[in-house]
Amino acid sequence: MQEKTLGDYIITVDGISKTFPNGVCALCDFTTKIRRREVVVVIGPSGSGKSTFLRCLNGLEDIDSGSIVIDGIPLDDNKKNRLEIRKEVGMVFQLFNLFPHMTVLENVNLAQRLVRKKTKEGARQATMDLLNKVGMPEKATSYPSQLSGGQQQRVAIARALAMMPKIMLFDEATSALDPEMIGEVLDVMKTLAREGMTMVVVTHEMGFAREVSDRVIFIEEGRIVEEGTAEHFFTNPREERTKLFLSQIL
Amino acid sequence: MNAHTHQFLKRSLSNLKRSPLVDVVKFSLLIMAIVWFMARGTERLGYNWQWYRVPQYLFSFKDAHLVVGPLLQGVKVTFHITSVSLLLAFAIGLVAALFRMSNSFVARILARGYLELIRNTPLLVQLFFMYFVLAPILDISRMASAILALSLFEGAYASEIFRAGIVSIHRGQWEAAHSLGLSTFDTYQYIILPQAVRRILPPLTSQAISLIKDSALVSTIAIYDLTMQGSAIISETFLTFEIWFTVASIYLLITVSLSIVVNIMEDRLRVEA
Numbered sequence: 001m002q003e004k005t006l007g008d009y010i011i012t013v014d015g016i017s018k019t020f021p022n023g024v025c026a027l028c029d030f031t032t033k034i035r036r037r038e039v040v041v042v043i044g045p046s047g048s049g050k051s052t053f054l055r056c057l058n059g060l061e062d063i064d065s066g067s068i069v070i071d072g073i074p075l076d077d078n079k080k081n082r083l084e085i086r087k088e089v090g091m092v093f094q095l096f097n098l099f100p101h102m103t104v105l106e107n108v109n110l111a112q113r114l115v116r117k118k119t120k121e122g123a124r125q126a127t128m129d130l131l132n133k134v135g136m137p138e139k140a141t142s143y144p145s146q147l148s149g150g151q152q153q154r155v156a157i158a159r160a161l162a163m164m165p166k167i168m169l170f171d172e173a174t175s176a177l178d179p180e181m182i183g184e185v186l187d188v189m190k191t192l193a194r195e196g197m198t199m200v201v202v203t204h205e206m207g208f209a210r211e212v213s214d215r216v217i218f219i220e221e222g223r224i225v226e227e228g229t230a231e232h233f234f235t236n237p238r239e240e241r242t243k244l245f246l247s248q249i250l
Numbered sequence: 251m252n253a254h255t256h257q258f259l260k261r262s263l264s265n266l267k268r269s270p271l272v273d274v275v276k277f278s279l280l281i282m283a284i285v286w287f288m289a290r291g292t293e294r295l296g297y298n299w300q301w302y303r304v305p306q307y308l309f310s311f312k313d314a315h316l317v318v319g320p321l322l323q324g325v326k327v328t329f330h331i332t333s334v335s336l337l338l339a340f341a342i343g344l345v346a347a348l349f350r351m352s353n354s355f356v357a358r359i360l361a362r363g364y365l366e367l368i369r370n371t372p373l374l375v376q377l378f379f380m381y382f383v384l385a386p387i388l389d390i391s392r393m394a395s396a397i398l399a400l401s402l403f404e405g406a407y408a409s410e411i412f413r414a415g416i417v418s419i420h421r422g423q424w425e426a427a428h429s430l431g432l433s434t435f436d437t438y439q440y441i442i443l444p445q446a447v448r449r450i451l452p453p454l455t456s457q458a459i460s461l462i463k464d465s466a467l468v469s470t471i472a473i474y475d476l477t478m479q480g481s482a483i484i485s486e487t488f489l490t491f492e493i494w495f496t497v498a499s500i501y502l503l504i505t506v507s508l509s510i511v512v513n514i515m516e517d518r519l520r521v522e523a
Contacts, residue, residue, distance in 0.1 A: 086428060097423060114433075
């Protein structure tokens with residue numbers, strides 16, 4: 001893998017906390033900074049707050065305290081700021097969440113037309129380029145229900161990329177897939193990482209973490225237990241808790 | 251009887267059960283039973299049936315010109331009232347549903363109040379209230395008050411149908427639209443409503459059929475719809491059963507055609523999705 005240089009900080013998360021109505025602390029005084037072009041893999045047991053962290057980054061969840069700044073824009077109550085951040089941050093979900101009543105082409109076109117105000121032809125061109133990139137240009141006129149899980153997830157990635165986001169969030173993007181389809185989605189994600197996309201990835205795919213991540217964060221009970229390079233995690237984890245977790249999933 | 255013949259009889263019996271002939275026989279028996287009951291019923295009634303007098307109230311010919319009879323004129327009025335009310339009711343229902351789910355406290359209270367008020371009082375009372383109390387204040391016609399009362403009434407039920415349809419859409423659809431930067435309005439227009447409509451088409455059709463039948467109540471404020479025309483003819487001719495059965499058949503014809511149209515629509519939509 002050729003060396004890439006990381007840029008300035010594009011995500012600044014400062015002491016955010018989020019408590020669910022049942023009193024469980026999903027994120028407790030959580031602080032981290034992410035650089036441009038950095039690929040951060042977030043791991044942790046279920047219910048540890050890793051998905052919540054990801055969802056806070058594009059405003060899907062509100063935080064109780066602390067601050068999040070994305071590319072210089074504070075994620076606060078200002079609606080305009082929030083919209084701006086939603087446009088700049090793409091997200092890929094565990095269950096794909098494609099729009100089932102639209103073809104693949106329409107799924108990927110929609111936000112380009114409505115939000116980026118592209119012409120029909122311009123959007124179509126960009127969509128076909130993206131479908132080429134995720135390796136399924138021949139499926140443009142199919143409906144999501146006619147695709148396999150892996151294909152649906154690749155379309156979902158294309159749909160998020162169509163907004164030309166500065167940051168991509170992946171929320172357990174391969175967890176709902178049959179084993180033989182995980183590879184095709186991870187390949188697309190790896191390509192993105194190599195192209196210098198800033199990525200925050202919640203996953204259990206340690207192979208992916210080892211291969212492309214710049215940093216791994218291990219979260220439990222809303223706090224960072226340990227962070228470091230993938231190399232550090234797999235050869236020489238510091239915390240007992242980390243060792244235990246890794247021994248369970250590897 | 252040996253085991254072999256037993257097996258044979260069993261097999262022929264099960265073949266017979268599956269034959270279309272059995273369905274035909276069952277259906278004929280049902281029809282015969284119905285006809286028998288009706289014949290017995292009318293016999294007991296001692297009613298003098300005069301069906302031959304009915305067609306003139308539907309249409310007649312004068313100098314080789316087709317003249318539309320009072321019943322068909324009534325159908326025209328019923329069509330007018332129901333079609334306008336239907337559109338209004340769905341619009342009101344959609345707005346009320348969106349209000350009910352909005353972030354604004356006032357909008358939610360407003361929608362809730364409207365729903366409970368309308369749903370828990372009789373349509374007849376609402377119709378009278380609209381016509382005798384509100385119409386003079388608002389200075390609206392008999393027809394307008396009838397349409398308004400019907401739309402408000404059916405709109406309340408439609409709003410619950412819309413709401414059910416909208417909340418049935420998976421949260422992930424909202425989240426995907428949100429993460430793509432779509433506005434709430436665009437999300438409703440392009441993502442949520444197109445999917446919700448497919449799901450609520452059957453209950454919405456029931457509501458439309460209710461509206462068509464409920465529209466008969468406008469005869470109480472002397473609007474000459476199908477029902478009013480029917481009762482006017484009866485008071486002149488005493489053809490009670492003939493006319494009411496005719497009126498009922500016309501309502502049936504309208505509602506069944508509507509059901510068929512919606513069925514076709516549903517099939518089309520399903521293929522798309």
